[in-house]
Amino acid sequence: MDKKVEAIILAIMCFILTIGICIQINTVNNNGSTVSGSQQENNLKSQVLKMKEKYENQYAELERAERELEKERENIASSNTELAELESKIKKANLLLGNTNVTGTGIKVTLSDGKADPKILDAENLIVHAENVLAVVNEMKNAGAEAISINEERVTNTTAISCDGNIIIVNGKKVGSPIQITAIGFVELLSNLNRPGSTLETFKNNGKIVDFKKNSNLEIPKYTGVLNFKYAKTVK
């Protein structure tokens, strides 16, 4: 009797373990088909990674040089009042362009996809689209936002908010869900975004999940990328 129970327990354990292994092998096999790929693809992959690293190293070097340049400008400014004016203008321009990390008071809006709900007919409305993010950013600017970021991406003069299938892309980089849109500015004015009848309320009514928070100490990172002008030239 005792032996019988033991045997059954063992059998069940073995069965579960076997199933576990089978599932694992299956997933690995599925992955394997893309992992191995052709020789050429592997070659390309390592090239991509190498190029990415090359860029990252170059970018780090550029950041170092820019910091040094800033210090050098400050040196110049401290010894010459005429040049100090130019230096402070450069500093302000960099601040406006999003080339520095900034802090201040403001709001944080978080948008996430809603859960499927039989009462909501159009499932498209549940999903956060690039257009929705674009609308919020436009309203923030309307409310006098001085700096805006989407997740960790700074919104600059040339920032586009687009989509690639279901993924939202900001500054050419993929942005994950939930989407956090942060704005620094006059909190009372920015709070208008949350008033009755606002775009955010429409999102909520459509089944999206919207979170709105005021914050007295927000941080927005600088734009990480190179502002490059190839076509436009300044003219009188």
Next chain:
Amino acid sequence: MKKGKISMTITIGIVCFLLVMIIFMQFKVVRQSEETNINTMQEAELRQELANWKIKYEEAKEKYDETSETLKTYKEESTSDNQTKETLEKELENLEMALGKTNVEGEGVIITLNEKTEKELADEEEITPINAQDLIYIVNYLKDAGAEAISINGERIVNNTYIVDIVGESIIKINSKYLRTNSYEIKAIGNSSYLESSIFGKGGYVEQLNTTGINAKIERSNRVRISKYEGDFETKYMQEKELETKK
């Protein structure tokens, strides 16, 4: 009898242990392959990715060389105050161009949006006036195509530009200026074929405008001129965050 049972238990124990180990190893493999999504990319995507990183690298390199050059000018003792001043002024000019505080000229496109005349309208087609959202989308498409400067009816698009409808008056407000018109001229500087295909391509935004009674035309030019932003930039609430311990 008892001895046999013990050895059997030990054997089963070892087998179970091995099986558990194998499962953990498997888990690890699966997690690793998920870490780098690059593994799931196809060849065409990889080529695109490689090209993108290459462009980014070259841009960073170019900017680095430029920065080093400027740095050298400031550092050299032989540099006169005048030269320093000129270099500072050049730096400032570049930044102000990026901000939209200078008039700019270059390759680009000029897009005109007009409501269709009655003759042009198809049967049962009605005109929906151009609204702020149309302009927001078009500006965003142009930025996505790499536009370096954009203006709408002469209003330069800068980093704090908003475009809103004034409800009830069907007019559009850009940069706190009111545009009381039904026709728009949007200028953009950048690679003109990229800019054109961003909204005039198949399935582009212009197709959609066409169904709402709006005619869109585009003209490419090597000398599109865009005027500067006339307003001032004011900041009251954001403060530059001091860098933490410099390396």
